[in-house]
Amino acid sequence: MVVGDMTEQTDLVVIGGGPGGYSAAVRAGQLGIKTILIDQEAVLGGVCLREGCIPSKALLHVAEVIGLSQQATAYGVNFAPPQIDLGKLRSWKGDMISKLSQGILSMCKSNKVDVITGQARFLNERTLHVNCEGENSRQIKFKRAIIATGSSIIKTPAFFKDPQDQNSKRILDSRSALQVPEVPGRLLVVGGGYIGLELGSVYAALGSEITVIEMTDGLLPGVDRDLVKPLANHLNNIFKNIFLNTKVLSIEDSGEGIVCSYQQVGQQETTKEKFDYALIAIGRKPNTDDLGLENTSIELDNTGFIKIDEFCCSTDKKIMAIGDVTGPPMLAHRAMRQGHVAAEVVAGMSSAFDNLAIPTVVYTEPEIAWCGWTEGEARAKGYSIEVAKMPWSASGRAMTLGEPNGLTKIIYDPKTMLVKGVGVAGVRAGGLIAEAMLAIEIGLVVEDLVRTIHPHPSLSETIGEAATAAMNRKARQQKEQSIA
Secondary structure, three states, rough: OOOOOOOOEEEEEEEEOOHHHHHHHHHHHHHHEEEEEEEOOOOOOOOHHHHHHHHHHHHHHHHHHHHHHHHHHHHHHOOOOOOOHHHHHHHHHHHHHHHHHHHHHHHHHHHHHEEEEEEEEEEOEEEEEEOOOOOOOOOEEEEEHHHEEEEEEEEHHHHOOOOHHOOOOOOEOOOHHHHHOOOOOEEEEOOHHHHHHHHHHHHHHHOOEEEEEOOOOOOOOOOOOHHHHHHHHHHHHOOEEEEEEEEEEEEEOOOOOOEEEEEEOOOOOOOOEEEOOOEEEEOOEOOOOOHHHHHHOOOEEEOEEEEEOOOOOOOOOOEEEEEHHHOOOOOOOHHHHHHHHHHHHHOOOOOOOOOOOOOOOOOOOEEEEEEEOOHHHHHHHOOOOEEEEEEEHHOHHHHHOOOOOOEEEEEOOOOOOOEEEEEEEEOOOOHHHHHHHHHHOOOOHHHHHHOOOOOOOOOHHHHHHHHHHHHHHHHHHHHHHOOO
């Protein structure tokens, strides 16, 4: 391969080695497309692998093990209090990331994808400049390009009396919190979204006293309230405080800890409290800076995301974009599906991102998972729906697991009986939602779920039972109509 001032030629260049990027590159390689994958980091996998999905779920598993050991006392099984070796915990997490990254690199190599470590920038609509640390820069002339640069943490300098305080080692974000620098005695979590609640649950299990401040009137804003309730009940038991309708006024590093001033909405009184650390978890923004997009005809929307169509093409049809950089929902599996679509479009295949639903999972304890319509969204839009629920307190498997704190909920069209949405709150909810996704994608009606034999005893039965409740309601309605 020619380097330096010479220009390399390729059919496809993918910028970003996260789930969307490597999925696109590998799929393109499988389809015989000459592909180059560029990422700034030597460790492929993106935020998801290095500082997001994988390390957070590893730590959540540790939290679950600790929680199960404590829960077992109710069954007459007693364990000694856990002894936390943070060094070994970090090493275990790091080894996992390394192995998975090597696996991604092996997939790329086996599918003849050329991987380059460097910073890519568009010189024009068909040429990239790649600044490679420790070696000559490169220019790559491409036929098609896929932007998969992801997103990054939103900084919040408005919170801080001194803007330099946001660089304090006592101020954590979703990345630094996963390093587990220590187990703070008192941890403030700003933001009641999934990141704050997942990481708050981890630190609570490790021994921290957790206080959550959320400015809206409920945890997980926008999520179905029926699904949030079992989680809120659990978190009220393991967190010291959850303050809703509360605004953070200021945060400062006193040198001995973090001092936070906060105020409940509609109240005049201000509370000042001291914590050992603060975790700021309030959102992410697209990574579109310093890509040289101004040298292309790519358009951004008013929030900074790249505009794309159902084929993942930007306003420059030769440059595509996938994943977080194209807007919410910012989910790895959405990016991976878009990556496959983009590669197949480049290969001339008939492919489009036309999925009817995208599953979402909050990996707390209990987990929350949903797909398709939520009850609140459907009613707000005036859709005709009915809802069927199955409380897990009636599930034999949930009871044997000691996890009756859950709910399965089906949203369906009462005329066609088509499944329009499913929500699950409970242990391993994320593993149950795939059946619901399939039902929505292939257009199943509620009766199809009833006729599907679910193993007994299992948590999957709750989907069948909720569907049965819907069919029983339909039968009663038909009987009432016939009598009338």
